[in-house]
Amino acid sequence: MIRVALVDDQALFRAGVRMLVESQPDLEFAGEAGDGQEAIGLAVRGRPDVMLMDVRMPVRDGIQATEAILADAAAAGRTPPRILVLTTFDLDENAARAIRAGASGFVLKDADPEFLLAAIRTVHRGNAVIAANATRELIAHASRGSGRAPAPASWADLTPREREIFRLAARGLSNGEIAATEFLSEATVKTHVSRILAKLGLRDRVQLVVFAYEHELPAAD
Incomplete structure (x- = not known):
């Protein structure tokens, strides 16, 4: 069983994703949180294999939460959860920041349910996922405006x-x-x-x- 936790500040969205996860025979819902600060405790308490992490949330955003969860796991010698960021086209630059922070990829919040389920299974296997139909567009936009660095x-x-x-x-x-x-x-x-x-x-x-x-x-x- 793949244990899946969800972090999002919209209760209705959490309810929908929870029902989707619980409908799958190989997935187990490991808990939910409404902000990035709660997510840090959930990562320890719920022992998820995969965490679905919204980017923009109150108290602590998804990028900060991702950094903290991975750092805490490394410090404690625990295997960290794979973090799959949930984003929209309006938050594309944050998706790139989340990947740099250690997330295993990102999917759009309005993605087809089957794509989201496939993404969960993919990151659990140790592979990365990038939002369908958004590979170059999202990352190109994320890099514009912040100034690109020369080749290292x-x-x-x-x-x-x-x-x-x-x-x-x-x-x-x-x-x-x-x-x-x-x-x-x-x-x-x-x-x-x-x-x-x-x-x-x-x-x-x-x-x-x-x-x-x-x-x-x-x-x-």
């Missing part, structure tokens, strides 16, 4: 092949799609992606997308 020195450590795979991954292509485009095996692509993440100090492919736009690196033709 670690960018020069990537080989020409790794830079090309980085470009395709930043566009949201899967390993299989990259393999077909570059005439490589999926195993080879997976190895390249792992090396790219290690060289750039990134946790997952969602951070790679954010990184590309923040540093004005080529992510599109």
Whole structure:
């Protein structure tokens, strides 16, 4: 069973998500909170595997809560929950900030219920999720207005092949799609992606997308 907790300041929204989670045979509802401060206690008390975290809330927002939950787990030697941020197009820059804070990805609050359920299962497996139909648009907008940083020195450590795979991954292509485009095996692509993440100090492919736009690196033709 995957234990799922929910943090959102709208009671009606919490009720709907709770019913959705409880309708699934492989999911168990682990509790809910109405603000980021309550979420910190819920992470310890409810022992969730995945936390759905709204961004804009009273007392403490979802980004601050994400940072605190992950820091507390690290300090206590606990396995932290995977945090999946709930956002809207109006909060896109905060989604990018949440990913940098340690969230495993984000989905739109009006996403199809089946997509939300798939996202929960995906992050529980250790993979990252980025909102459907929003990969480049949201992150590009998130980077505008805050000033993009120049490419870091670690960018020069990537080989020409790794830079090309980085470009395709930043566009949201899967390993299989990259393999077909570059005439490589999926195993080879997976190895390249792992090396790219290690060289750039990134946790997952969602951070790679954010990184590309923040540093004005080529992510599109």
